[in-house]
Amino acid sequence: MLARSLNRAPPGLARIAQHVRPALIHAHFGFDGVEIWHLARRLSIPLLVTLHGSDITTDMAWFAAGRSGRRWKNYPSRLRRLAASPDVTFVAVSGHIRDAAIAVGLPAERIHVRHIGINPDRFIPGPVSPGARPPIILFLGRLVEKKGCRFLIDAFRQVRAALPEARLIVAGDGPERALLEERAALIGNVTFTGAVPRERVIALMGKARVFCLPSVTARSGDAEGLPLVLLEAQASGVPVVTSAR
Structure with a gap:
């Protein structure tokens, strides 16, 4: 293979x-x-x-x-x-x-x-239900155009206006990182972790109240197939907000 x-x-x-x-x-x-x-x-x-x-x-x-x-x-x-x-x-x-x-x-x-699956045994809902967790929104993926992270950051401005203690964690790396960090600096409460190992993905899922992946079609036409991270979030019991594609 x-x-x-x-x-x-x-x-x-x-x-x-x-x-x-x-x-x-x-x-x-x-x-x-x-x-x-x-x-x-x-x-x-x-x-x-x-x-x-x-x-x-x-x-x-x-x-x-x-x-x-x-x-x-x-x-x-x-x-x-x-x-x-x-x-x-x-x-x-x-x-x-x-x-x-x-x-x-x-x-x-x-x-x-053939839909690709995950091992659900690795992503077990944490002891604290998402609704009882601090207001943390998690994004996890490559920082490229089709992942749509810039739209999440723009929307987070409205979230913070309504809920000042809300936090956004952006886990991943890629060519758009510098631009996204600059955009996020104007809003505050946005943390960029860079690429994270598999074990940390599980830990981050356990902290998040919501997982968000606002996928879009890139200018090149590049678009998502089936992002496994959506399945991982669902298996972890985290509510998912994503694009209607």
Whole structure:
């Protein structure tokens, strides 16, 4: 299985695949699918590609124009070549992602919706019910355009006007952080934690009265698939406020 965090197929993967002879190669994200397809094809191994969001909702013209970097300029044509192979099957994490894949030309008959889940045993509601906790709003995610954190910060201004002791915790990092911190400084009571390890996510969920993820569609077309953090918040017993998508 490949995940996008690998960025490129690691050295020696071909040798490992030749030795192990897997029945299937599973690539998470279309980006990894196009990277590993040559190996799967050379070894005649079926390829399963899970589409998560940015790999299929982003406007293909955005990639072709080089706006995601030179490396991904040919991603649209590579994805179409990949999809033309009968040995490649796709999984979409939501119906919306499946529709987006069909819209860019992927074969509908080889795209199957499979929702990604979480281990609910790791996210147990805390001893204090959310309604009895201090008024803390939690945002957790990458600080990128599609997460919509700027809208949450703007809305928090109104929350503080009505409830001065309210706090907003922004857990995560990304290219929009400096801009968001500048915006939040004018309001106050906003804490930026940076990226947090898994154990701390659970602890933060236990403090929050409300979890908010105001996802939007980015200018590039990039949109959410199925944010697992929403499921994690629900499993933790925290009320969720999110976009109607």
